[in-house]
Structures are given as structure tokens and as C-alpha cells.
Amino acid sequence: MxxxxxxxxxxxxxxxxxxxxxxxxxxxxxxxxxxxxxxxxxxxxxxxxxxxxxxxxxxxxxxxxxxxxxxxxxxxxxxxxxxxxxxxxxxxxxxxxxxxxxxxxxxxxxxxxxxxxxxxxxxxxxxxxxxxxxxxxxxxxxxxxxxxxxxxxxxxxxxxxxxxxxxxxxxxxxxxxxxPLIESEVEYAHILINAKESDAEKEEAKNKINSLRERIINGEEFSTLAVLYSEDEGSAKNGGELGFMGRAELVPEFSVVAFKLKTKAVSEIVETEYGFHIIQLVERRGQKVNVRHILIKVNIGDEQVMKAKNLADSVYKLLETDTLTFEQLAEIYSDDKQTQKSKGLVVNPQTGTSLFNIDQVNPQVFYTIDKMKQGEIFEPVPSQSMGGKKGYRIIKLITKTTPHKAxxxxxxxxxxxxxxxxxxxxxxxxxxxxxxxxxxxxxxxxxxxxxxxxxxxx
CATH class of the missing domain: 1.10.4030.10 (Porin chaperone SurA, peptide-binding domain)
Known part of the structure; x- marks a missing residue:
């Protein structure tokens, strides 16, 4: 027991x-x-x-x-x-x-x-x-x-x-x-400000993906070009193939297109938070699809990253002057769609709750939270998503428990x-x-x- x-x-x-x-x-x-x-x-x-x-x-x-x-x-x-x-x-x-x-x-x-x-x-x-x-x-x-x-x-x-x-x-x-002893747990919220690509940076990536699509339409192998050019490291060596996935496992913009394709058909350009994609349907089984894709990311320069920092600093100043609450600012400014409507509250994907054991916290966040007191809001710190997108985040430590007997x-x-x-x-x-x-x-x-x-x- x-x-x-x-x-x-x-x-x-x-x-x-x-x-x-x-x-x-x-x-x-x-x-x-x-x-x-x-x-x-x-x-x-x-x-x-x-x-x-x-x-x-x-x-x-x-x-x-x-x-x-x-x-x-x-x-x-x-x-x-x-x-x-x-x-x-x-x-x-x-x-x-x-x-x-x-x-x-x-x-x-x-x-x-x-x-x-x-x-x-x-x-x-x-x-x-x-x-x-x-x-x-x-x-x-x-x-x-x-x-x-x-x-x-x-x-x-x-x-x-x-x-x-x-x-x-x-x-x-x-x-x-x-x-048993319950380990230290934290609950936190954040306001995420991502660096936004410039029109020129976006156009450069779009031209590159368009060129690859034209080559496929003209007879070159999708899988070969995926190996050579796709910037999705996880699938590139497999010829861009992702394996069977359901709608909820794919980002919405990608999913909508993938589930409409016919076998071996090649999509138009699809834009997601990760960059630009072209998609080819390998096989569909019921509510699962196996697709290939080629991803070209938008290379965001230092100037755009600095703009994100400046915006994050401005949002933080609004907090210091009590102009708006953290929760209000999260709804207005945060680029994290998953937390934007929940007042910035971050959910633990392992448990479905807002509580994290210390060893479950994103390492980038942990080093900040470790220095914070309960209720404190920390100044903007650099962030980088799994997809490589850079930006800044403002963190609020909502609760922090000490180890205790259950x-x-x-x-x-x-x-x-x-x-x-x-x-x-x-x-x-x-x-x-x-x-x-x-x-x-x-x-x-x-x-x-x-x-x-x-x-x-x-």
C-alpha cells in the first residue's frame, strides 16, 4: 500500500x-x-x-x-x-x-x-x-x-x-x-514576448520554400529535398516523414491542410509558428495521417530580438507602476496561446494541473524561479522555444511550497x-x-x- x-x-x-x-x-x-x-x-x-x-x-x-x-x-x-x-x-x-x-x-x-x-x-x-x-x-x-x-x-x-x-x-x-515527503512544488505564470520576424526575413524564407515546392512539382523527389533542406531535424533524415498522427498532435494550421490532402498530393505553402511548410500525404488511416513535410524557418535577426526585449521591458514597467495587473497584461501581450486566456498560468503537461515538481520545470524557467519569492514578478529574461524561436518572458511565481509530510x-x-x-x-x-x-x-x-x-x- x-x-x-x-x-x-x-x-x-x-x-x-x-x-x-x-x-x-x-x-x-x-x-x-x-x-x-x-x-x-x-x-x-x-x-x-x-x-x-x-x-x-x-x-x-x-x-x-x-x-x-x-x-x-x-x-x-x-x-x-x-x-x-x-x-x-x-x-x-x-x-x-x-x-x-x-x-x-x-x-x-x-x-x-x-x-x-x-x-x-x-x-x-x-x-x-x-x-x-x-x-x-x-x-x-x-x-x-x-x-x-x-x-x-x-x-x-x-x-x-x-x-x-x-x-x-x-x-x-x-x-x-x-x-511520504512531498517534494517542493511551484505554480507560475508568464508573459511571453516572442521576437517577430521582419517582412524581409519572412519573404526570404517564403521564397526558399516556394523554390523547393516548384522543384517537387517539376518532378524532384519530396523525400530527397526534405533530407537536403528541411530545417526540422526530427524528420529530415526520414525524408520529412512524421509517422501517423491525429489532429490534436499537429498544430492547427498544419493539421487542417494535412487532413485535406489526397495521397501523394503536395500542399500549398503552410505557415505555422515554426515557419513555412510544404506537406505531402503518405497515407491516411481513419483519423490518423502520415505525412512528409519540409520546414523552412524564418531567421530572425538581432534587431528583432532587441525589439522583443524593449517591448518586454515596457510591459514590465507597466507592472511596476500598477497600470495594469499581470493577468491583464498576459491577455493583451503574451504570445503564448496556451496560457494567454488563462491569465498566463502555465499548465504541467505531465499532470494536467498547474503544479510542477522542481525537476519538471523548464530549465530556462527554473534558474529564474529558484531566485524568486512567492508572489514576486521577475524582470524579463531571455527565452527560446523548442522550435528555436527567441524572445523574452516575464515570470510571476504564484506559489512555492517547501518539502513537507503529506x-x-x-x-x-x-x-x-x-x-x-x-x-x-x-x-x-x-x-x-x-x-x-x-x-x-x-x-x-x-x-x-x-x-x-x-x-x-x-
Whole structure:
């Protein structure tokens, strides 16, 4: 019960799981190639098997993160694999599936995450010694099985809720010395002033993209020109191909055009916050499209960046003189469309709330917030978006908590999540025991020394 609470509170554990999962295939192959694992089947669950390399690859990947794996941890990891295979077995019986488009979208999401973490697409390719497309194909089966397992698990607990009475009882049952420490959290708002491109800078980029479009219309390969000229590092080496994505995963201006194209058709010039694009439809599957694109960014000069700074300074002076409130100025001046209508309040994409653990805050913002007091508004500081757009931002620190022991008064939503997770865990354990009795399961003799939570050994 306690461990569930801690897991619920620490979002970084979810990221750790994601990292472990995405590297599985590579480590499995590496272990086999180096002859470190003589592979064999160590467990059978229905029609699904677990290979020794499946387990060893997880152990290697977690050890690579500096985590010590003893015999107990090894058995716990094996039990997770047994659970996943049982979920897959039942998913087939219950016709629980995922579409190829959903798998492609999830692979792209994870790849984008890792490219951002490792620094660039090139570094990821160097690490694996494979192209991005090859890496994606190796991960496909792993990701698909994870998605089906997660969907099946969600089905088991779909109707579970917790009442306020249950939340209180859950918290009161925790041993006093096991109530976890809540990390420092911040809530902040900002006014973002982006540097605006000049007419000449915009025209230069537009002429370049127009020239590329003409070359494609005249018979040159879209993918070749994307490799040579596109300024989207994440897709250029794939010939501009983005993989299957839904409408909400693309910026609106891009999405509207992409979903209207016919197969192999080339769009007119599309302008977004990132620059100018031309788009070609590769394939459409229902509400997902796979497109190629070429991006040409507008190169904004120092003069325009200085204009943004001057405007940000002027807005800050209005705050100093109490002419308008921060919230009013955010609605008038901020270039951040996602926060403009919410008075500048920034939302944590990991949780959907406005609270951030310190390690979740954008590094550019963190160095400013770290020096601020609650309620303080800081003078304009330089900013740069993931797309490379430069500007300045004014930050207001709304709340800043200090590390503290969890209480119902200050941390109810977190305790509620933990109580629900505990209830779900109990339901899943009951489900596992019921399905074990109905499913063909065979474990290798070397696994029978494990002290499993569930009755896998018959």
C-alpha cells in the first residue's frame, strides 16, 4: 500500500519506466549478439512465452541507470513480465486490441521524447548504430504489447472509484513514519514576448520554400529535398516523414491542410509558428495521417530580438507602476496561446494541473524561479522555444511550497490518487489469481525459488 502511494507521488518513476521500456529491444539484441545470454524459454502463459533474454534485457537496462538488482528485485521484474503476458493472453480472448496507427503514434511520441533527452536525432542513431526507422521497427512489437497490456489492465479497473471516506481511511492507515515527503512544488505564470520576424526575413524564407515546392512539382523527389533542406531535424533524415498522427498532435494550421490532402498530393505553402511548410500525404488511416513535410524557418535577426526585449521591458514597467495587473497584461501581450486566456498560468503537461515538481520545470524557467519569492514578478529574461524561436518572458511565481509530510488538508488530490491506485491494485491481484487458475502456465525450474506475490507456481 505504501509503495503505491510513493509511486503515485513521484512522476519521475513513470519516466523511468518509459526509459526502461523503450530501450528493451536494443539491450536484448546487444546481449544476444555479445553471447552473454544463452536464450531459452523460461515461462509459458497461454500462447505467450517469456525468453531469458526478455528478463535479462530489463535487468541490464535498469542496471545501466545505476540501480542495484538483487535476487528479490529480479523475481519482482519476472513477476511483472508474467503479469504482462497474462494480460496479453486475456486481451486476445476479450478482443482487446490497438490499431497500427495508435502504435505508430505512440512510437513517434516516445522517439521524440528520447531525441529531446539525448540531445538530437543524430546522437540517438549513434547510440544505437541504427537509423531512426530501424530503431522504430525494433521497438514496434514491444510498444504494441505494452499498449495492449495497458488497455487490458485499464479494462479491469475501469469502474473503480474512491469516496472521501475511503481516502481518509487509506491515509489514516498509513504508519506515521511511512507518510511520504512531498517534494517542493511551484505554480507560475508568464508573459511571453516572442521576437517577430521582419517582412524581409519572412519573404526570404517564403521564397526558399516556394523554390523547393516548384522543384517537387517539376518532378524532384519530396523525400530527397526534405533530407537536403528541411530545417526540422526530427524528420529530415526520414525524408520529412512524421509517422501517423491525429489532429490534436499537429498544430492547427498544419493539421487542417494535412487532413485535406489526397495521397501523394503536395500542399500549398503552410505557415505555422515554426515557419513555412510544404506537406505531402503518405497515407491516411481513419483519423490518423502520415505525412512528409519540409520546414523552412524564418531567421530572425538581432534587431528583432532587441525589439522583443524593449517591448518586454515596457510591459514590465507597466507592472511596476500598477497600470495594469499581470493577468491583464498576459491577455493583451503574451504570445503564448496556451496560457494567454488563462491569465498566463502555465499548465504541467505531465499532470494536467498547474503544479510542477522542481525537476519538471523548464530549465530556462527554473534558474529564474529558484531566485524568486512567492508572489514576486521577475524582470524579463531571455527565452527560446523548442522550435528555436527567441524572445523574452516575464515570470510571476504564484506559489512555492517547501518539502513537507503529506496531509489531507494540503495534498488531498495526491492522497486520493494513491488511494485509488491501492484499490486498483487489490482488484488486479484478485483478477490475477482468478485468471491463473484458468490459464496454462509453465515456469522453468530455475524460477521456482522466487517468492512471488501471486500463485504463478502451480
Amino acid at each position: 505504501i509503495s503505491k502511494f510513493i509511486i503515485t507521488l513521484k512522476m519521475k518513476n513513470k519516466i523511468l519506466f518509459l526509459i526502461t521500456s523503450i530501450f528493451l529491444a536494443s539491450f536484448r539484441l546487444t546481449a544476444q549478439e555479445e553471447g552473454k545470454v544463452i536464450d531459452k524459454t523460461i515461462a509459458v502463459i497461454g500462447d505467450n512465452v517469456i525468453l531469458k533474454s526478455d528478463l535479462e534485457s530489463q535487468i541490464v537496462s535498469i542496471r545501466a541507470q545505476g540501480v542495484l538488482i538483487d535476487d528479490k528485485a529480479r523475481c519482482e521484474m519476472l513477476e511483472q513480465l508474467l503479469f504482462q503476458k497474462l494480460l496479453l493472453h486475456q486481451a486476445e480472448i476479450d478482443s482487446v486490441t490497438v490499431t497500427e496507427a495508435e502504435v505508430e503514434s505512440e512510437i513517434n511520441r516516445r522517439m521524440n521524447y528520447f531525441i529531446a533527452q539525448i540531445g538530437s536525432e543524430k546522437k540517438l542513431e549513434q547510440y544505437y548504430k541504427k537509423s531512426i526507422l530501424e530503431i522504430k521497427e525494433e521497438f514496434r512489437i514491444i510498444v504494441k504489447e505494452q499498449m495492449i497490456s495497458q488497455r487490458m489492465q485499464a479494462k479491469i479497473t475501469a469502474n473503480l472509484l474512491v469516496t472521501p471516506k475511503e481516502v481518509k481511511a487509506y491515509f489514516n492507515e498509513l504508519p506515521k513514519d511511512s507518510i 496531509t489531507l488538508e494540503t495534498d488531498y488530490s495526491k492522497i486520493q490518487d494513491a488511494a485509488l491506485a491501492s484499490k486498483q491494485n487489490i482488484e488486479i491481484k484478485k483478477w490475477i489469481e482468478g485468471k491463473i487458475s484458468q490459464t496454462y502456465i509453465k515456469l522453468d525450474d530455475e524460477l521456482k525459488t522466487c517468492q512471488f506475490e501471486n500463485s504463478w507456481i502451480k
